[in-house]
Amino acid sequence: MMWHVEYRPVEPDSILSYVESYSHRDWLESNEDEGVVRFAMVGLGWWTRDEAMPAVEHSTFCRTTVVVSGSAEKAANVEDEHGSIQVGLTYDEFVAGEATDAYDAVYVCTPNARHLPFVEAAVEHDKPILCEKPMEATVERGEGIVDACEDGSTTAMIAYRMHTEPVVRRARELVRAGAVGDPVHVHGDMSQGILGWGADQWRLDPALAGYGTSVMDLGIYSINTTRFVLDRDPVAVQSMMNSDHDAFSAVPDEVAAFTVAYEDDVYGTYTASQNAHQTSHLRVVGTDGMLLIEPAFHGESSLELRVSGETVDIDGKQVDQMEEEFDYFADRLLTGRDPHGTPEHGLVDLRTLAAIYESSETGRTIEL
Amino acid sequence: MMWHVEYRPVEPDSILSYVESYSHRDWLESNEDEGVVRFAMVGLGWWTRDEAMPAVEHSTFCRTTVVVSGSAEKAANVEDEHGSIQVGLTYDEFVAGEATDAYDAVYVCTPNARHLPFVEAAVEHDKPILCEKPMEATVERGEGIVDACEDGSTTAMIAYRMHTEPVVRRARELVRAGAVGDPVHVHGDMSQGILGWGADQWRLDPALAGYGTSVMDLGIYSINTTRFVLDRDPVAVQSMMNSDHDAFSAVPDEVAAFTVAYEDDVYGTYTASQNAHQTSHLRVVGTDGMLLIEPAFHGESSLELRVSGETVDIDGKQVDQMEEEFDYFADRLLTGRDPHGTPEHGLVDLRTLAAIYESSETGRTIEL
Numbered sequence: 001m002m003w004h005v006e007y008r009p010v011e012p013d014s015i016l017s018y019v020e021s022y023s024h025r026d027w028l029e030s031n032e033d034e035g036v037v038r039f040a041m042v043g044l045g046w047w048t049r050d051e052a053m054p055a056v057e058h059s060t061f062c063r064t065t066v067v068v069s070g071s072a073e074k075a076a077n078v079e080d081e082h083g084s085i086q087v088g089l090t091y092d093e094f095v096a097g098e099a100t101d102a103y104d105a106v107y108v109c110t111p112n113a114r115h116l117p118f119v120e121a122a123v124e125h126d127k128p129i130l131c132e133k134p135m136e137a138t139v140e141r142g143e144g145i146v147d148a149c150e151d152g153s154t155t156a157m158i159a160y161r162m163h164t165e166p167v168v169r170r171a172r173e174l175v176r177a178g179a180v181g182d183p184v185h186v187h188g189d190m191s192q193g194i195l196g197w198g199a200d201q202w203r204l205d206p207a208l209a210g211y212g213t214s215v216m217d218l219g220i221y222s223i224n225t226t227r228f229v230l231d232r233d234p235v236a237v238q239s240m241m242n243s244d245h246d247a248f249s250a251v252p253d254e255v256a257a258f259t260v261a262y263e264d265d266v267y268g269t270y271t272a273s274q275n276a277h278q279t280s281h282l283r284v285v286g287t288d289g290m291l292l293i294e295p296a297f298h299g300e301s302s303l304e305l306r307v308s309g310e311t312v313d314i315d316g317k318q319v320d321q322m323e324e325e326f327d328y329f330a331d332r333l334l335t336g337r338d339p340h341g342t343p344e345h346g347l348v349d350l351r352t353l354a355a356i357y358e359s360s361e362t363g364r365t366i367e368l
Numbered sequence: 369m370m371w372h373v374e375y376r377p378v379e380p381d382s383i384l385s386y387v388e389s390y391s392h393r394d395w396l397e398s399n400e401d402e403g404v405v406r407f408a409m410v411g412l413g414w415w416t417r418d419e420a421m422p423a424v425e426h427s428t429f430c431r432t433t434v435v436v437s438g439s440a441e442k443a444a445n446v447e448d449e450h451g452s453i454q455v456g457l458t459y460d461e462f463v464a465g466e467a468t469d470a471y472d473a474v475y476v477c478t479p480n481a482r483h484l485p486f487v488e489a490a491v492e493h494d495k496p497i498l499c500e501k502p503m504e505a506t507v508e509r510g511e512g513i514v515d516a517c518e519d520g521s522t523t524a525m526i527a528y529r530m531h532t533e534p535v536v537r538r539a540r541e542l543v544r545a546g547a548v549g550d551p552v553h554v555h556g557d558m559s560q561g562i563l564g565w566g567a568d569q570w571r572l573d574p575a576l577a578g579y580g581t582s583v584m585d586l587g588i589y590s591i592n593t594t595r596f597v598l599d600r601d602p603v604a605v606q607s608m609m610n611s612d613h614d615a616f617s618a619v620p621d622e623v624a625a626f627t628v629a630y631e632d633d634v635y636g637t638y639t640a641s642q643n644a645h646q647t648s649h650l651r652v653v654g655t656d657g658m659l660l661i662e663p664a665f666h667g668e669s670s671l672e673l674r675v676s677g678e679t680v681d682i683d684g685k686q687v688d689q690m691e692e693e694f695d696y697f698a699d700r701l702l703t704g705r706d707p708h709g710t711p712e713h714g715l716v717d718l719r720t721l722a723a724i725y726e727s728s729e730t731g732r733t734i735e736l
Contacts, residue, residue: 180645181645184559184623184639184641184643184644184645185557185559185623185625185639185641185644187555187557187637187639189553189555189651189653191552191553191653193655236608238606238608238627238731238733239606239627240604240606240627240629240635240733242633242635244633255552255553255633255635256635257553257627257629257635257636257637258627258637259606259607259608259625259626259627259637261608261625265610265612265623267608267610267623267624267625267639268625269555269625269626269627269637269638269639270637271552271553271555271635271637271653273552273553273653275552275655276552276553276653276654276655277548277549277552277653277654277655277656277657277658277674277675279653279658279674283557285557285559285639285641285644285645285647286644286645287561287643287644287645288645289645290645290647306645306647363606363732363733364731364732364733365606365608365731365732
């Protein structure tokens with residue numbers, strides 16, 4: 001794709017073929033004959049049950065055959081609800097290596113601070129791992145995941161569902177093609193109101209969530225998606241954060257504002273709150289145009305491009321982001337390729353998150 | 369206006385009357401019989417000639433009768449072009465008090481670092497002052513303006529054209545009415561590409577512009593409009609900035625990202641660049657909804673409100689922001705009331721801007 005080229009007559013075919021290929025799985029290399037990856041789902045909270053398992057059910061390359069929970073009863077109940085599931089295990093049984101013949105890969109979706117032992121167990125069982133983000137609760141434990149995966153011979157991916165969201169992939173292509181010129185600055189936000197969600201609030205418990213809640217759980221979307229769209233990594237951060245509501249008394253970031261300097265002095269300026277109206281967006285302004293992804297991170301995405309005085313809104317059909325993510329991971333396994341979101345990739349985010357919390361405490365810009 | 373009230377049948381009259389009064393001059397108290405304010409325009413750059421003078425020509429209460437320039441020839445040329453102008457003066461003649469009978473008030477639109485002497489002269493001549501923003505190049509010189517105006521008995525206003533932009537006034541009313549709940553965070557940006565504007569680049573000369581260019585000239589819009597819409601003032605700032613292009617070698621902020629903490633721990637996170645695609649927006653997210661003003665600051669404004677699962681886009685008719693500003697100032701003079709944008713109000717911005725530059729140099733959060 002070329003911009004600022006000499007004038008050519010309009011070719012309607014070009015916009016039609018663009019639209020037709022908009023949601024195309026450009027990452028796909030395997031085909032349906034190459035088999036199915038059977039998953040053990042570790043952690044049976046609402047995200048696994050209501051988002052991941054239905055996505056897997058609709059997927060091309062994935063199947064849920066094992067469910068793993070801290071509660072034997074919960075595992076048995078979920079097993080009963082789904083015909084494809086062969087075994088329900090407790091965490092201890094999973095770690096001990098039971099039923100390893102019944103699954104090919106592991107999806108880890110426990111609270112952040114419990115990812116490491118399950119990743120280590122999966123490596124021991126020689127099973128590929130799809131691990132939710134942030135990859136762990138602290139940098140030290142994230143390094144533990146990287147070390148465990150390096151010691152083993154299996155494939156691991158941190159579950160960044162925006163890497164396979166078509167809107168984000170199209171935005172990345174446009175930036176790479178120079179559509180907005182040189183990137184100058186980025187705005188991003190992910191906010192939501194978790195107090196209305198009921199009892200399951202491990203995200204407000206630092207022992208389970210890590211350094212905090214809004215930046216760890218939501219801010220990571222703005223940071224990681226900027227890294228992906230711009231092909232640039234963080235070099236420095238600063239932040240302010242505050243908790244006022246009683247429910248947030250154990251975490252520092254009921255609301256947070258933070259800035260990340262990326263390579264080439266591109267600045268990303270972000271907000272995140274677990275106690276606000278649900279919103280999300282990512283906006284990239286360059287020397288020659290801008291891109292707006294809004295909504296961005298809550299399961300639906302839409303793209304706007306402004307360039308050469310024109311605005312293009314693309315309301316593409318919405319994919320199931322978890323289905324895309326699971327099939328991407330399976331496709332990588334089936335074709336023997338590493339995913340984009342390696343543990344090393346995830347560790348860059350975790351170090352950035354830790355620095356954001358440190359900056360807020362010290363009132364200083366933190367270099368990475 | 370009330371939100372979250374019990375269900376009532378829809379009254380179409382309410383939306384119709386809202387739309388009809390959308391651009392209404394709710395600030396207006398005088399009427400056309402109460403006379404005209406004759407202005408001396410000090411500084412005849414493109415903003416005065418192409419924006420302020422045409423606005424005054426179309427205004428209800430204002431007339432340009434005197435023009436003042438560093439160049440006698442330029443003053444004479446501009447005088448010749450406009451029938452209403454009676455006198456063209458040099459800066460020295462204006463300061464010396466020539467032709468004070470020919471004008472009632474003064475508009476100061478020179479480079480930032482030259483506002484103070486003209487404000488002092490206007491006070492000496494007992495003429496009300498409309499002074500462009502930022503009010504001066506440094507906090508010390510801004511304090512000089514406050515002191516001069518306090519010593520005199522005249523009215524002074526810093527020229528914040530967003531204070532009379534209907535979209536901004538409606539946004540302020542909605543926030544005050546609780547439409548978005550408690551404000552949580554704000555995003556703002558004003559960026560443009562001044563390198564394409566030709567020779568008149570005093571904004572890149574610290575001796576004329578002050579601490580820098582992008583934050584001083586553009587960032588002030590995001591900060592001041594947030595103050596106005598939220599009725600909250602800054603309490604702390606942090607920032608990162610960088611200049612890479614040769615044309616920006618004398619100023620630190622070809623691009624800047626900065627965060628302002630306001631009262632009640634509402635965070636505003638902002639960007640500004642004089643070397644980027646022209647964009648501007650202000651986004652306020654609260655506990656119950658959000659407001660988006662986009663475009664915001666480049667002469668056109670549009671409002672979007674998202675609340676209760678509904679989105680309302682209002683593309684109101686565009687006013688001439690400078691005409692609104694001049695008539696507002698004249699209305700205040702004709703009715704003997706102080707404007708919202710007093711010099712003390714402007715000094716809060718200038719102290720915030722200075723702290724933003726200091727934060728970038730020291731890498732520290734600066735309390736105000």
